[in-house]
Amino acid sequence: MSPIRVVIADDSQLAREVLRDILTRDGDIEIVGEAANGQEAVELARRLSPQLITMDLTMPVMDGLSAIEEIMHTKGVPIVVISDSADAQTAYQALEVGALEVLPKPGLDEEDAQRLLSRVRLLSGVSVITRLRRRASAARTPTPVRLPVPGPCPVASRGFQRVVAIACSTGGPQALARLLSKLPKGFPSPIVIAQHISPGFIDGMATWLGSLCALPVSVAQSGERLCPGHIYLCPPESQLSVTGQHRLQLTPSPAQTLYHPSCDAMLHSVASVYGADSIGVILTGMGRDGVSGLRAILLAGGTTLAQDEASSVIYGMNQEAVNAGVVQHVLGLDELPARLLREVRFTPSPWREPQ
Numbered sequence: 357m358s359p360i361r362v363v364i365a366d367d368s369q370l371a372r373e374v375l376r377d378i379l380t381r382d383g384d385i386e387i388v389g390e391a392a393n394g395q396e397a398v399e400l401a402r403r404l405s406p407q408l409i410t411m412d413l414t415m416p417v418m419d420g421l422s423a424i425e426e427i428m429h430t431k432g433v434p435i436v437v438i439s440d441s442a443d444a445q446t447a448y449q450a451l452e453v454g455a456l457e458v459l460p461k462p463g464l465d466e467e468d469a470q471r472l473l474s475r476v477r478l479l480s481g482v483s484v485i486t487r488l489r490r491r492a493s494a495a496r497t498p499t500p501v502r503l504p505v506p507g508p509c510p511v512a513s514r515g516f517q518r519v520v521a522i523a524c525s526t527g528g529p530q531a532l533a534r535l536l537s538k539l540p541k542g543f544p545s546p547i548v549i550a551q552h553i554s555p556g557f558i559d560g561m562a563t564w565l566g567s568l569c570a571l572p573v574s575v576a577q578s579g580e581r582l583c584p585g586h587i588y589l590c591p592p593e594s595q596l597s598v599t600g601q602h603r604l605q606l607t608p609s610p611a612q613t614l615y616h617p618s619c620d621a622m623l624h625s626v627a628s629v630y631g632a633d634s635i636g637v638i639l640t641g642m643g644r645d646g647v648s649g650l651r652a653i654l655l656a657g658g659t660t661l662a663q664d665e666a667s668s669v670i671y672g673m674n675q676e677a678v679n680a681g682v683v684q685h686v687l688g689l690d691e692l693p694a695r696l697l698r699e700v701r702f703t704p705s706p707w708r709e710p711q
């Protein structure tokens with residue numbers, strides 16, 4: 357089998373050397389070009405037709421975000437953003453214009469190296485499409501993360517009927533953006549999300565999603581009360597659960613935990629507390645995290661949904677759930693918002709603004 361052809365784009369020679377050493381260690385990946393700025397990356401992508409590009413974001417001449425947009429406009433190539441967590445907000449804008457994954461810059465840790473290798477091997481085979489350039493007017497300045505204000509949720513009762521729990525991994529941020537951005541204000545259920553993510557990037561993801569959604573988005577805080585119409589993201593270093601008092605609880609992830617955060621832990625907790633009022637959704641991603649939790653929701657009488665293969669970046673977690681027989685409805689990504697609105701019995705307000 358021919359080696360995977362990769363271009364590295366980073367203005368730091370040391371960073372390029374680290375990436376080159378990791379990627380070429382097993383002989384199945386070939387570095388066919390190296391770029392010190394975004395413009396060089398665009399030219400190498402056009403001339404060398406690599407199977408994947410690793411892209412830094414902060415570079416001279418042309419930054420990584422602009423380079424990704426240009427590459428995806430001319431000829432789609434799988435792109436993995438490799439960035440410092442300080443650039444997390446921009447990294448998620450990179451996903452919006454076509455990048456597939458965001459990873460932290462690897463250090464000398466073997467776990468970092470293996471994570472990078474597995475992602476490059478997996479994503480080099482993903483089919484991507486060319487994209488239209490964003491209009492200048494479409495560019496958005498992300499809004500600050502909106503934290504829940506204590507007090508608005510009913511204390512005597514939970515204030516909602518159903519709870520939506522979403523599990524996702526590789527390709528998940530893009531899927532979440534498309535799904536959550538179509539949910540209207542007044543959505544009557546809280547939404548809790550376990551997205552596999554590297555430490556340091558969850559705040560940037562919350563800010564990015566918050567700039568796209570009508571609903572408030574925040575990183576979950578231990579002890580806060582679940583509110584209808586609010587989206588909560590689990591931080592990667594913790595496991596998210598819900599309590600009988602309708603509050604969120606964060607506990608440190610066990611050392612042996614394979615996935616961060618654990619989708620199964622969150623889904624099992626929602627199933628145990630909310631039973632038939634639980635709605636479990638499993639989206640694109642690698643591995644099988646979430647299958648056991650989705651089974652718990654199904655056995656508790658809840659509803660289970662999965663993203664279909666055609667709309668998934670990686671048909672992995674969701675495929676495992678479908679094959680295990682724990683999914684009631686398999687839907688395209690663009691069909692999921694309407695299905696969720698039906699499941700939570702959303703009724704639009706008849707009120708209209710005065711003309």
